[in-house]
Amino acid sequence: MELRDLIANAGDEHDLWARTINPQFVRVLRTIGFDRAWVRSEGAHLIDANGDRYLDMLGGFGMYNVGRNNPRIRAALVEALELETPGMLAMGVTALPGLLADELIRRAGARIDRCLFTSSGTEAVEAALKLGRAATKRARVISTEHGFHGLTLGSLSANGNPEFTRRFQPLLPGFSHIPFGDLDALERELRSEDVAIFIVEPIQGKGVNLPPPGYLEGAQEICRRYGTLFCVDEVQTGFGRTGTMFAFEHWGLEPDLVPVAKSLSGGYVPVGALLMSRAVHEAVFDSMTNAMSHGSTFAPNELAMAAGLATLRELDEEQLVARSAGLGARLLELTQPLVEEFDVVRDVRGLGLMWAIEFEGDGRMYRMLERAQRGLFAQLVVVPLFSEHRILTQVAGHDMAVVKILPPLMLGDDDLDFFVDALRETVRKARRMPTSLTKFALNAAGIGR
Numbered sequence: 001m002e003l004r005d006l007i008a009n010a011g012d013e014h015d016l017w018a019r020t021i022n023p024q025f026v027r028v029l030r031t032i033g034f035d036r037a038w039v040r041s042e043g044a045h046l047i048d049a050n051g052d053r054y055l056d057m058l059g060g061f062g063m064y065n066v067g068r069n070n071p072r073i074r075a076a077l078v079e080a081l082e083l084e085t086p087g088m089l090a091m092g093v094t095a096l097p098g099l100l101a102d103e104l105i106r107r108a109g110a111r112i113d114r115c116l117f118t119s120s121g122t123e124a125v126e127a128a129l130k131l132g133r134a135a136t137k138r139a140r141v142i143s144t145e146h147g148f149h150g151l152t153l154g155s156l157s158a159n160g161n162p163e164f165t166r167r168f169q170p171l172l173p174g175f176s177h178i179p180f181g182d183l184d185a186l187e188r189e190l191r192s193e194d195v196a197i198f199i200v201e202p203i204q205g206k207g208v209n210l211p212p213p214g215y216l217e218g219a220q221e222i223c224r225r226y227g228t229l230f231c232v233d234e235v236q237t238g239f240g241r242t243g244t245m246f247a248f249e250h251w252g253l254e255p256d257l258v259p260v261a262k263s264l265s266g267g268y269v270p271v272g273a274l275l276m277s278r279a280v281h282e283a284v285f286d287s288m289t290n291a292m293s294h295g296s297t298f299a300p301n302e303l304a305m306a307a308g309l310a311t312l313r314e315l316d317e318e319q320l321v322a323r324s325a326g327l328g329a330r331l332l333e334l335t336q337p338l339v340e341e342f343d344v345v346r347d348v349r350g351l352g353l354m355w356a357i358e359f360e361g362d363g364r365m366y367r368m369l370e371r372a373q374r375g376l377f378a379q380l381v382v383v384p385l386f387s388e389h390r391i392l393t394q395v396a397g398h399d400m401a402v403v404k405i406l407p408p409l410m411l412g413d414d415d416l417d418f419f420v421d422a423l424r425e426t427v428r429k430a431r432r433m434p435t436s437l438t439k440f441a442l443n444a445a446g447i448g449r
Contacts, residue, residue: 013037032379033387041068044408044415046392054390055415057405062205062236062354065263066314067408073266076310077303085302096305103312104260104275107245111254113278117271117299121235121261122150124272127294128257129154129197131276132229134293135283138196139173142189142228144180148206149199149233149259158199161206163398180204181212186219190226197257198223199231202247206397208349208356208404216251223256229280231257235272236354239263240315240409243325243352250351256280265307266314270298320409327409327416328352334420342427344377346401353409357381357423359401363431375401380430381423389422 010016014035018026029035037049044067046054056068066073086094101115116131118124133139143149143158150156151164157171160180165171178185180200189195198219203210216232223230232255237247239260244250246258257280261272284293298304315321328350335348335357346360359377361367369376378395381403385391396404405419 032383043067043069044411052390054386054392055407055419056392057407057419058392058394059406059408060267062241062262062406063267064408065239065241066266066311066318066320067410068267070266070311070314072314073268073307073310076306077268080302080306087302088298088300094302096302096309097300100305100308100312101273103309104273107312108258108275109246109249109254111256111277112258112275114276114281116274116276116281116294117304118261118273118296119270119299119304120150120272121259122152122155123296123299124235124259124261124274125149125155125158125199125233126152127274128199128231128259128276129158130294131274131280131284132197132231132257135280136196136227136229138194138228140189140195141175142186142195142198143175143177144200144204145177146180146204146206146209147177147199147201147233148204149201150235161397180209181215183215183218183222187222187226190222190228193226195226195228197229197231199233199257201233202237202251202253203242203351203354205236205354207358207400207402208354208396210349210351211251216248216253220253220255229256231255231259233259235259235261236406239311240321240324241352241354241406243321243328245315245321247351264311265304266311269301269304269307271304271308272299315409318410324352324409327411327413328355331355331416331420334416335423338424338427341424342431344431345427353405353407353411356396356402356404359403361431370401374399377401377430378403381426384426384429385422389418389426391419391422 014026014029038046039049040047044056046056097117104115105112116127118127129141141158143160145160147160149158154172156165156168157175159165160177176189178189186198200219202216220230232248232253234246239245242250248255256277258275260275265271285291332348332350338345338357339348344359344361344366345357347358349356361377366377375395378401382393382395385393393403393405396402
């Protein structure tokens with residue numbers, strides 16, 4: 001049976017997922033009304049079984065920087081398959097991994113000289129933790145509160161979000177979390193000169209929290225002073241998301257370690273990488289005996305490498321990094337007035353096309369929702385944006401009154417205007433909180449049933 005026939009005869013995909021993969025996730029989708037039958041996607045849009053088009057402002061959590069089903073990435077994958085390259089040799093090398101590594105290193109700044117491929121962002125973080133500790137011969141790792149670095153055991157130990165970590169204690173020893181933006185706290189930890197790595201997102205993805213002025217530059221200087229490796233996690237912020245190829249360019253940083261992933265393959269093939277300095281690499285891979293100190297079976301596979309090369313070319317030729325910067329500036333210009341326009345809007349912030357709106361209110365209904373579950377008002381924005389305006393967004397994190405977007409960088413100007421108009425209308429309606437929406441929100445919080 002052909003793949004097309006398998007899909008056509010699969011039945012209800014939500015029932016299939018609930019039976020075989022994750023029934024609780026399907027329950028979430030059905031509760032908030034996100035259980036559409038998706039059949040196709042293109043660029044910044046998703047199409048459901050009814051032929052309705054939805055504007056994708058979530059972008060697969062930042063995977064689709066060059067747009068969904070990008071035809072040039074697809075063509076590169078078809079070409080790679082038709083070339084019948086040797087593939088994974090184990091005891092041998094091929095050209096494609098070296099070509100992609102060379103392109104990544106060239107874009108990552110003077111301090112980066114080596115690339116180690118992985119299959120995901122959390123694997124790239126795991127590699128940074130493992131190699132960084134070996135290179136420095138130190139055991140401790142410092143990360144920030146509310147930072148997100150992945151969900152495997154090592155990266156989870158660096159994760160600063162209790163909603164992800166509390167159920168899986170004890171995590172790995174030697175990990176400590178400090179407030180994001182607090183240089184004094186960082187220096188107190190590093191002063192003992194036993195910290196291998198300070199890992200930080202340049203912009204925290206969970207709430208789109210931007211660093212205070214001087215923070216990242218100061219953190220890099222403190223790391224250099226005490227011999228700690230400075231690791232900037234670019235898994236979500238890389239490849240044009242913030243209006244530069246890597247977010248660390250905004251602050252003129254030169255990190256020792258840079259985990260990347262998500263949009264590197266255009267969303268087609270799992271791929272990640274750890275970019276690192278020559279000093280770190282050669283401290284670990286220091287002899288022929290240690291030539292295979294770290295790796296991942298499928299990491300430098302030919303399809304991922306071909307997709308990565310095509311994605312970088314697409315970013316360059318379509319000038320998507322500059323487009324992200326321009327659209328992001330316009331998005332802030334159009335949405336920052338919402339802070340003054342609506343008493344429930346606390347803040348609008350972002351850099352490039354990594355953007356968020358934060359809510360806060362003191363009205364009776366708002367307080368009732370917050371007592372039920374912190375951040376619940378944000379669902380009164382996300383759900384109508386989807387159901388009434390066909391715009392896909394997300395609440396930025398657990399117990400957060402923040403709506404976040406990570407749209408494809410090839411977003412149209414008219415799409416941006418449509419989103420802003422729909423957002424304004426949705427916030428205006430949500431302030432009045434009709435009874436039906438209030439009951440829905442309480443249902444979504446798991447009460448009122």
